Amino acid sequence: MIRTVVLLTLLLAGLSAAASQTGTHLLTPIPDRPAAPGFELRDMDGGTHRLSDYRGRVVIVNFWATWCPPCRRELPSMNRAWAKLNDDGIAMLAVNVGETEDVIFPFTADYPIDFPVLLDEDGSVTERWPVRGIPTTFVIDPEGRIAYRAIGGREWDDPQLLAAVRALHRTDTP
Amino acid sequence: MIERHYPAATRVMRAIVPLRILPICLLFLVPTPPALPEVQRQTDAQTGLLRWTLREGPLRFDLVQRLPDQTRAFFLARGFPKAEADRLAEACVFQAIGRNTGTPGQAPAVHIDLGQWRVRAGGSEAPPLLKEQWLDDWGRSGAVSPPARLAFRWATFPSVQTFEPRGDYNWGMISFGPPPGASFDLEMVWHEGAQRRSAWIEGLQCPPEAAPRLEETRP
Numbered sequence: 191m192i193r194t195v196v197l198l199t200l201l202l203a204g205l206s207a208a209a210s211q212t213g214t215h216l217l218t219p220i221p222d223r224p225a226a227p228g229f230e231l232r233d234m235d236g237g238t239h240r241l242s243d244y245r246g247r248v249v250i251v252n253f254w255a256t257w258c259p260p261c262r263r264e265l266p267s268m269n270r271a272w273a274k275l276n277d278d279g280i281a282m283l284a285v286n287v288g289e290t291e292d293v294i295f296p297f298t299a300d301y302p303i304d305f306p307v308l309l310d311e312d313g314s315v316t317e318r319w320p321v322r323g324i325p326t327t328f329v330i331d332p333e334g335r336i337a338y339r340a341i342g343g344r345e346w347d348d349p350q351l352l353a354a355v356r357a358l359h360r361t362d363t364p
Numbered sequence: 365m366i367e368r369h370y371p372a373a374t375r376v377m378r379a380i381v382p383l384r385i386l387p388i389c390l391l392f393l394v395p396t397p398p399a400l401p402e403v404q405r406q407t408d409a410q411t412g413l414l415r416w417t418l419r420e421g422p423l424r425f426d427l428v429q430r431l432p433d434q435t436r437a438f439f440l441a442r443g444f445p446k447a448e449a450d451r452l453a454e455a456c457v458f459q460a461i462g463r464n465t466g467t468p469g470q471a472p473a474v475h476i477d478l479g480q481w482r483v484r485a486g487g488s489e490a491p492p493l494l495k496e497q498w499l500d501d502w503g504r505s506g507a508v509s510p511p512a513r514l515a516f517r518w519a520t521f522p523s524v525q526t527f528e529p530r531g532d533y534n535w536g537m538i539s540f541g542p543p544p545g546a547s548f549d550l551e552m553v554w555h556e557g558a559q560r561r562s563a564w565i566e567g568l569q570c571p572p573e574a575a576p577r578l579e580e581t582r583p
Contacts, residue, residue: 216468216530255518257438260535288514313514322522323534341525342463342533 422466
């Protein structure tokens with residue numbers, strides 16, 4: 191009897207733990223896919239990026255800051271994800287909110303970022319996006335619409351998450 | 365020998381379920397009343413600072429004391445004048461972490477509006493000091509520069525947010541108002557889908573002026 195109770199308890203605990211894990215690497219689909227607000231921002235090398243330049247490609251747009259602990263936690267996985275997605279033509283942009291190159295550049299020595307870091311120094315671009323806390327990340331479909339959102343950090347190189355992004359690429363790319 | 369006669373349904377059950385685990389199986393059929401919100405209080409072994417954790421349905425919400433010096437240093441480094449950094453640091457600032465831990469497809473979204481929360485201290489009740497109030501104040505007075513206000517805006521917990529059960533969470537500071545070391549009760553309000561939920565956490569303590577000595581916090 192005791193053995194049965196212990197086994198059932200372990201089984202339930204295992205199921206519960208598995209259930210709590212399943213939600214941690216997912217993206218929220220956005221109903222009706224509203225158009226993503228356009229922007230024109232400078233990157234760390236002085237180049238200019240317009241969201242419209244990426245029309246026809248899936249783009250992951252991440253809003254972050256160096257002092258934000260969950261942003262720091264997810265950046266390495268974003269970098270690994272970019273290495274896997276870049277060859278598929280999927281773009282990734284990190285929009286820094288309210289900081290200058292002088293702050294971001296030394297930060298990247300500890301947290302390498304191989305994809306473009308864009309500077310929204312006065313926060314005016316972030317203001318126009320549906321962002322209430324950072325990090326918040328959006329996946330933009332090839333038609334420039336917001337397809338997915340993630341509030342808080344994710345493990346971006348998680349296979350389940352990568353599959354969702356790639357499926358969007360395949361679905362929307364002729 | 366006495367032969368027992370069981371109803372057909374019972375005979376079927378006896379065939380399917382061995383008698384000795386029947387009571388356990390029945391436990392899963394008994395409706396249970398909704399569990400009361402679970403609130404845990406923990407002391408950080410390194411700093412002696414306190415953390416309260418509410419777990420209720422898909423919501424997990426953590427409130428962690430921030431020493432006034434921590435908050436002061438953060439905002440001074442981002443361009444706050446000392447007087448305003450002091451005023452903010454002494455307004456009972458906690459680090460908050462809100463998270464939807466529910467299973468996608470089963471759990472509802474969790475919606476939080478800090479304006480619906482109540483801080484009960486010294487015989488009166490009021491909402492927390494929302495970021496919008498601070499920003500309006502500094503916008504009118506000009507006491508804090510726009511870049512510093514921008515850092516404050518994004519370092520503080522969203523006043524309104526919806527967390528989907530797909531791993532959504534936010535970190536950020538919340539200022540509750542009472543002075544350093546004061547005790548207060550907090551009514552937390554949230555919505556799970558269309559259902560309004562609430563819970564009181566009693567005996568929260570605003571962070572003290574200085575880090576507590578660890579022996580003071582041990583039982």
